Amino acid sequence: MPIRVKSRPISQGDRAPSPHWGQFESAELPDIGYDDTFRDVVKQLSRYIADVVYLPSTFEQLRTTSAGDSLRQLVDHLSANVTHPAIVNALLALRWHYGTGGDEKGVSEARANACEIVAWRFLTRLSEREAVEFCLYEIPDPKCIAAPSRSAPDRGESNERTALLGSSTPHSDDSLENGKRIRTGTQRRNQLMQSLSKLTMSMHFDSDEEEDETDPTAPFIHLNALEIAAIADAKRFLSQHVVQKIITGIWSGEIIFWDRLSVGSVKKPRFYNLHTADPFCRLRVPKYLKAYEVVFFGGFLFLYYAVLIEQSRAAITPLEVFLYIWFAAFFYDEVSEYIDAGSIFYAADVWNLFDMIMIAIGVVFAVMRFIGLYYEDYTLVDIAFDVLSLEALFMVPRICSILSLSPYWGTLIPCLKEMGKDFIKFMVLVIIIYLGFLTTFSLIGREIYSFRSMAMIVTKIFFGSSYVGFDIMDDIDPVFGPPLMLIFVTLSSILLMGSLTGMLSNSFSRVISHAREEYLYVYSVYVLEASTSNRLTHFYPPFNLLALCIFRPLRLFLPSGDKFRQARIILLKATHLPIVGVIRVYEYITSKISPSDGFDTFRGPRRAATKRRPAPPLTSSGPRPRVTRRPTSGDDIHQPSPARSRQPEDDSTDAPTDVEVRISELSLKIDRLTALVAALQPGAGTETTRT
Structure with missing residues (x-):
């Protein structure tokens, strides 16, 4: 049975004195139970964040200075006591809420950064497999939870038009028969914007007060933490090593959302198992x-x-x-x-x-x-x-x-993108000045030069051919021509071009410092976009035209059902069999060349599990180390369990080096092996078990 954790006020002994102590000394840590709704979790976290973050602070200040002490205490509380599976989802949803801005722009940005910091610090306290469970946990529909007699909607074969940010309740092809309306990603975004004011108004409501019947968190239903992070623009969260390892696992197909291609398939995150998964599901990697x-x-x-x-x-x-x-x-x-x-x-x-x-x-x-x-x-x-x-x-x-x-080329693209935006903004000023001088020169020298000729001359001058302007300035007008041309050449060749060069240089320097985060964000969005679609049968082009010509007309006459889906599956297997064969050959060759790829710490089993001797009963020699229970098959990614392992937080840097990561992984494996050996020794003493 889930245990509801009671909150407690922050006491002076829990933290070092801070100049901001007077503001949040009465703030209470959130009282979050395992069975609380997602809305309750969001509200309780928002109350605490709003109480302890009340001044504008940068991301680095919240991460390294005393301004973030209250966030560290929140992470300790969540890691030690709170077991709700949607903690990371709620923090990232709040990050989006505060990131959209408000009346207090600086404070809202600081609170958004605080939510992002707490989210990735919380993940550092978990094992890698538990981090996968929390990041890929999808927020359930409270209506389905409240009415257990009604079966939950099946995300397996969603409507062919269901978007990643589609309706809050996924729709199957059968739902189209019942006339249920489909809401697109744009409508979901409008709902997110509408929920901003509702979250703000209800942020400081007490639990016993009457709340709005409309749930402001409803647009986040059926989204996992990674999808919410992409929507919330949480680039620092997505760039963390533990998160990138999950995204890389999805990219390479070690983590899949479909394990078989059949009518009854259900979309669910799983660890790939070569011996049980359908080969045609590799088409979605x-x-x-x-x-x-x-x-x-x-x-x-x-x-x-x-x-x-x-x-x-x-x-x-x-x-x-x-x-x-x-x-x-x-x-x-x-x-x-x-x-x-x-x-x-x-x-x-x-x-x-x-x-x-x-x-x-x-x-x-x-x-x-x-x-x-x-x-x-x-x-x-x-x-x-x-x-x-x-x-x-x-x-x-x-x-x-x-x-x-690739990291090198992918890092340059965000820089070029931002420089292009600044260039377009600057060109507005250039066009205004250009049109002004073009009009003046055309009217003054209309007897000698046509408008088309003058436009070409002014354009050449702007792009560096200053001598052209000096050669014709007397022909335009002996009185006004020379001074106007001198001003135009000075503006275009010295002032405007120099300002543009300096602005683009500053823009490049500003973006290159965060180019890695930008690259990883674009990479993460691509992976999520390619892998989390609700479409079971995805036809590669040009085979998609074959499916379009065959099945779209049939939708007008035949109802969508199991036979209809089965026909799509048969056509997919018939047309994509050579592609699947190439994929299997590639995976076989790569498995022989490099069998280890860094995902052994949280991937599913690769071979049949061997029989192991049952562990001896608990003796009086000492407490037996707690081992997190795992499913028998090891393939499914289950909902985060109330009993989970704890790890010390590593907050030294945002992105640890490869050597530090390897050392951390080896230390974790040694600790687990030591605990397992101690548990299998019935006669071991207290000191051995403690070791």
């Missing part, structure tokens, strides 16, 4: 999705060059037909990805902008090409091929987008 994406774009690029080299003006060739098929499959795949992931995750990937531009260019080319052939306007056909040639500007970088997953 983000690493293989990215590898196939490169192959798909390679074929795309081949067809693109072939069509442009051939460039048949009078008729559509077979190669051009294949190019249209590739365009259609690419377009449908992007639409499905947007619907599955939602607008927040989709916009976080900078390469999706390239995809949208590529699709737009392809649509313009096809329309102009068909119109030109229909009316036999070969000039329009030539223009269509010229438009298609623009595709290379985005297709070639897109096929090389896999480099962005």
